[in-house]
Amino acid sequence: MTTYLDHAATTPPRPAARAALDSWLAAANASATHLAGQAARVAVEEARESVATALGCSPHEVVFTSGGTEADNLAVKGITWAARERSRGVPHLVTTAVEHPAVLDPARWLAERGDVTLTVVPPGRDGRVDVEEVLAAVRPATALVSVMAANNELGAVNDLGVLAAGLAERGVPLHTDAVQAIATLEVDVARWGVDALALSAHKFGGPQGVGVAVLRRGLPVVPLAHGGGQDRGVRSGTFAVALDAACAAALRAAVADRADLRARLLTLTDRLAAAVTAVEGVRRSGPTDPSWRLASHVHLLLDDVEPTALALGLDAAGVAASSGAACGAGATKASPVLEACGLQGTPLRLSLGWTSTAAEVDRAIDVLTDLLPRLRTSRGSARRSVVAEVR
Amino acid sequence: MARVLVAMSGGVDSAVAAALLVEQGHEVTGVHLKLADLPLDDQVPGHGCCTLDDAQDARRAAQVLGIPYYVWDLSAVFEQEVQQPFATTYAAGATPNPCVTCNERVKYAALLERALALGFDALATGHHARLRRAGVPVTEPGPRTELVRAADARKDQSYVLYVATPQQLAHTLLPVGELPKERIRSIAAERGLRVANKPDSYDVCFIPDGDTVGYLAERLPAEPGPIVDADGEELGTHDGVWRFTVGQRRGLGLDHHERRFVTAVDATSRTVRVGPREELACHWAELEGPTWTRGVAPTGPVRVQIRAHGRSVPGRLAPGGSTPGGSTPGGSASDAERVRVQLEEPVYGLALGQAAVLYTADDAVCLGGGRVTAAERPAGLPLASVSPG
Numbered sequence: 001m002t003t004y005l006d007h008a009a010t011t012p013p014r015p016a017a018r019a020a021l022d023s024w025l026a027a028a029n030a031s032a033t034h035l036a037g038q039a040a041r042v043a044v045e046e047a048r049e050s051v052a053t054a055l056g057c058s059p060h061e062v063v064f065t066s067g068g069t070e071a072d073n074l075a076v077k078g079i080t081w082a083a084r085e086r087s088r089g090v091p092h093l094v095t096t097a098v099e100h101p102a103v104l105d106p107a108r109w110l111a112e113r114g115d116v117t118l119t120v121v122p123p124g125r126d127g128r129v130d131v132e133e134v135l136a137a138v139r140p141a142t143a144l145v146s147v148m149a150a151n152n153e154l155g156a157v158n159d160l161g162v163l164a165a166g167l168a169e170r171g172v173p174l175h176t177d178a179v180q181a182i183a184t185l186e187v188d189v190a191r192w193g194v195d196a197l198a199l200s201a202h203k204f205g206g207p208q209g210v211g212v213a214v215l216r217r218g219l220p221v222v223p224l225a226h227g228g229g230q231d232r233g234v235r236s237g238t239f240a241v242a243l244d245a246a247c248a249a250a251l252r253a254a255v256a257d258r259a260d261l262r263a264r265l266l267t268l269t270d271r272l273a274a275a276v277t278a279v280e281g282v283r284r285s286g287p288t289d290p291s292w293r294l295a296s297h298v299h300l301l302l303d304d305v306e307p308t309a310l311a312l313g314l315d316a317a318g319v320a321a322s323s324g325a326a327c328g329a330g331a332t333k334a335s336p337v338l339e340a341c342g343l344q345g346t347p348l349r350l351s352l353g354w355t356s357t358a359a360e361v362d363r364a365i366d367v368l369t370d371l372l373p374r375l376r377t378s379r380g381s382a383r384r385s386v387v388a389e390v391r
Numbered sequence: 392m393a394r395v396l397v398a399m400s401g402g403v404d405s406a407v408a409a410a411l412l413v414e415q416g417h418e419v420t421g422v423h424l425k426l427a428d429l430p431l432d433d434q435v436p437g438h439g440c441c442t443l444d445d446a447q448d449a450r451r452a453a454q455v456l457g458i459p460y461y462v463w464d465l466s467a468v469f470e471q472e473v474q475q476p477f478a479t480t481y482a483a484g485a486t487p488n489p490c491v492t493c494n495e496r497v498k499y500a501a502l503l504e505r506a507l508a509l510g511f512d513a514l515a516t517g518h519h520a521r522l523r524r525a526g527v528p529v530t531e532p533g534p535r536t537e538l539v540r541a542a543d544a545r546k547d548q549s550y551v552l553y554v555a556t557p558q559q560l561a562h563t564l565l566p567v568g569e570l571p572k573e574r575i576r577s578i579a580a581e582r583g584l585r586v587a588n589k590p591d592s593y594d595v596c597f598i599p600d601g602d603t604v605g606y607l608a609e610r611l612p613a614e615p616g617p618i619v620d621a622d623g624e625e626l627g628t629h630d631g632v633w634r635f636t637v638g639q640r641r642g643l644g645l646d647h648h649e650r651r652f653v654t655a656v657d658a659t660s661r662t663v664r665v666g667p668r669e670e671l672a673c674h675w676a677e678l679e680g681p682t683w684t685r686g687v688a689p690t691g692p693v694r695v696q697i698r699a700h701g702r703s704v705p706g707r708l709a710p711g712g713s714t715p716g717g718s719t720p721g722g723s724a725s726d727a728e729r730v731r732v733q734l735e736e737p738v739y740g741l742a743l744g745q746a747a748v749l750y751t752a753d754d755a756v757c758l759g760g761g762r763v764t765a766a767e768r769p770a771g772l773p774l775a776s777v778s779p780g
Contacts, residue, residue, distance in 0.1 A: 306505070308463040312420065313509050315459060330446055330462035331425045374508045 616661025638740020
């Protein structure tokens, strides 16, 4: 039996999402004029309306994408390219060093091509971004600011409302990657005042392979994919009826129990963190103030533990958690986010979600408090202990 | 049944080792060690790490066998414990054996320790050597395990495993040592392992092109010195003693008709001495920090092997056993234990820094050994000795 503590990577599908996926798997082409096509189109538009309601925006502002990465690329590239078409100079783009690669990589790629000039604002040690520093980076040529709602590794939550208000005064659009925030934080496009937003369905109980880009009406965006002109021409491609319907169903379910889930997870993650940080050499990272920390995340830094030993030990003990990303050959690579925050140690992210139970957390505590001390490689002492064990 | 961590290099031997362990009913986990940071040509563009092909070969084998598989990045340990000493040992005028150092400091010190800490019972590798307990082949970890030469004498690797202690052998499994190489390849083919026909690797793993001097030239400064003959007459010059190994014949750059060998290398005076083959004859060697696979130094007649694939010669540990360390020219580790090995027939081309490995008189069981820090050298030259990293 696996104790699943990796909801931030993918959370299990909501029953309503499975049902929607199943009912629309055989949908006709939603652009077709026949009756079956019309029914499929209705399903897509109802999904769009449902997502808009959940996010506090208009259905016309919702674009279904292949996931969070496409939604982020669409905003970062599409908005800055559109700005470039309208102005003589090179647009300026502001983002942060803790963004997901889906934002940071296109931003750097645009800068390398000379399509934008780029400012990357560094984070604090807790992974949060100082709003004043972001505002100070804005110039007359700034065409877009992209700041994530909450960081995927540290669970650090940014003050988007204050940032959006400051940017609105300066007339600069704000894009936010809300992929990690959506499961436990209220995401309200209108209240935050953001102009673009990215979501990924499998982070809130939908299927992998579908996401949402919110693009405020009147905000010019150059499409990434040209073709049949679906979704106002911003995102061509046959409507993915079943995926869109499942995405909407999952979001409805997630929003409906989000406040309860947040309260429940705060208790569970605090208990988990308290027990695990009692182990020597285990530190909790990310913001200390729970109002600026995702209720789902416990991010730990381990001293003298090798990432592979950790991954292997967790698997063997039946705990699925994130001990870092793998490089081409499979070794763990260093996290640029933690480097940007000036944090050292082997990272271990424990993330809970809608299926998490108190019993699961108890089991995780038992496993981790037993495993983590054994993994420490203060090399001299390890050698002695083994010799003693063998004799 | 035991929980076994198997080191999978991406080659056929370790893949078959894993397959045999699975078939013996062990709970097997595969691990590929990322040891050397190889040049960019061997890497994934833009990722700056990992020898992709070997890691992928190992991963595919693990998938075929249905076992969990991980890549373990021990490149920092490997750099510090193997690659740096490799260069400094050459700079000190000696010739290291990096495979021995890797087994001692990485596979045993680092990997086995970690495996046991994670709750594994044993570490397995694809080395060609056999393990015996009371004369019976070992398939389960346990005490009183002996290290025996491989069934396939041409492939025997017991020499590079001599550093294993009894405690470590008790937690070691060597599943392919009982089999000839051809059988290993056919087992791989029968199990659908794509590495069945992968060529054997012979080079030092962190010098894939085999150009050791080129590798050292990037790490060590040029330090010119003389090449002299037995009478001290200067025959030429060289760019650094690390370019030479005792017993070496090629690449001396001397205009000479006679066959000349490097007979001694002295890093302190930067002198490389050459001479005829007779001057290479060596009847004794001093070993530093010896380890014994049975936990105690052997008494009585033994066989002594000074090269990974060389012939062994009869000999014995000098009476009196160990000598506490004293002053050592160019050396360190003054309190390390030393023993002296006396050889009944001479060996030729014994380079300092190499391992002298002792076997039972019937040449079957590997008893352990140590690194050569002093050896008989032709008269007229100070007895060079070093303490290789």
